[in-house]
Amino acid sequence: QKEVEQNSGPLSVPEGAIASLNCTYSDRGSQSFFWYRQYSGKSPELIMSIYSNGDKEDGRFTAQLNKASQYVSLLIRDSQPSDSATYLCAVKGVTGGGNKLTFGTGTQLKVEL
Amino acid sequence: DAGITQSPRHKVTETGTPVTLRCHQTENHRYMYWYRQDPGHGLRLIHYSYGVKDTDKGEVSDGYSVSRSKTEDFLLTLESATSSQTSVYFCAISPAGTNADTQYFGPGTRLTVL
Numbered sequence: 001q002k003e004v005e006q007n008s009g010p011l012s013v014p015e016g017a018i019a020s021l022n023c024t025y026s027d028r029g030s031q032s033f034f035w036y037r038q039y040s041g042k043s044p045e046l047i048m049s050i051y052s053n054g055d056k057e058d059g060r061f062t063a064q065l066n067k068a069s070q071y072v073s074l075l076i077r078d079s080q081p082s083d084s085a086t087y088l089c090a091v092k093g094v095t096g097g098g099n100k101l102t103f104g105t106g107t108q109l110k111v112e113l
Numbered sequence: 114d115a116g117i118t119q120s121p122r123h124k125v126t127e128t129g130t131p132v133t134l135r136c137h138q139t140e141n142h143r144y145m146y147w148y149r150q151d152p153g154h155g156l157r158l159i160h161y162s163y164g165v166k167d168t169d170k171g172e173v174s175d176g177y178s179v180s181r182s183k184t185e186d187f188l189l190t191l192e193s194a195t196s197s198q199t200s201v202y203f204c205a206i207s208p209a210g211t212n213a214d215t216q217y218f219g220p221g222t223r224l225t226v227l
Contacts, residue, residue, distance in 0.1 A: 032214045034215065034216075042220075042221075043203055043218040043219060043220050043221050044156070044203070044218045045218075046215060046216075046217060049212070049215055088155065088156065090156075090216075092214050099144055099207050099213060099214040099216070100146075100158060100161065100171070101158075101214075101216055103155045103156040103157075104155060105153065105154065105155035106155060
C-alpha cells in the first residue's frame, strides 16, 4: 500500500464547476498536509497547507481534512481553464525527522471550456 | 520562488560519467532537499540537509551523494550516472518559523543519461 494515494485521473470538469480532488494516507499520526499544483514542465507550487480537522478556505480553494478517516481533499470552486494542472498531495508523517514530506503521484485536472 | 535557483537547468550526459547538480538559495534557509520526479512515482526524496555539513538520506539515496559546505548551496552528485537516473531533479527548501514544515521548490533540472 502506498503511503499517500491519489487517483491519477484525468479528472475532467466543465468551466465554472467545482473540482474535487482526494488523497488518502496511511500514517495515522500524520499532522501536516499540503496541496501543490504543478503545471506541465514546471515545478510544484504550494497552494494550501492544513493541520486541523475540518475545512480551510483560501479564495477559490478549500482544503478538507479528516484525520479519523485519513483523507484530505481539495475543492476548487468556479474552475477555470488555468486550473488545468496536476495536483499533488503531500503529508508529513510521524516517523523520521527533517520535515520530510511524502508525496502522492498526483491527480491530473482538466477544466474544459 | 523562495529565492531558489538550480543549475544546470538541462543536462545530457553519458553512462558512467560523474554529474553534479547545484541548488542555490539566497534566504539563509536551514533545511534543503533534493527530489527526483518520475512518471508513475511522483516526487521521491533523495537526500536532505538540516544545516551546514548536516545531511541525511531519503528513500532513494542509492547512487547519489550530497554536500553542503555553505548554507546557501546544496550539491547533488551522481558519482557514475546510469540511465535509471534520467529524471527531473527538484531542490526544495523549508523556511524557519511557523511554516517550518512547508516546502518550496526550485525550477528543476532535467537530466538525461544516455
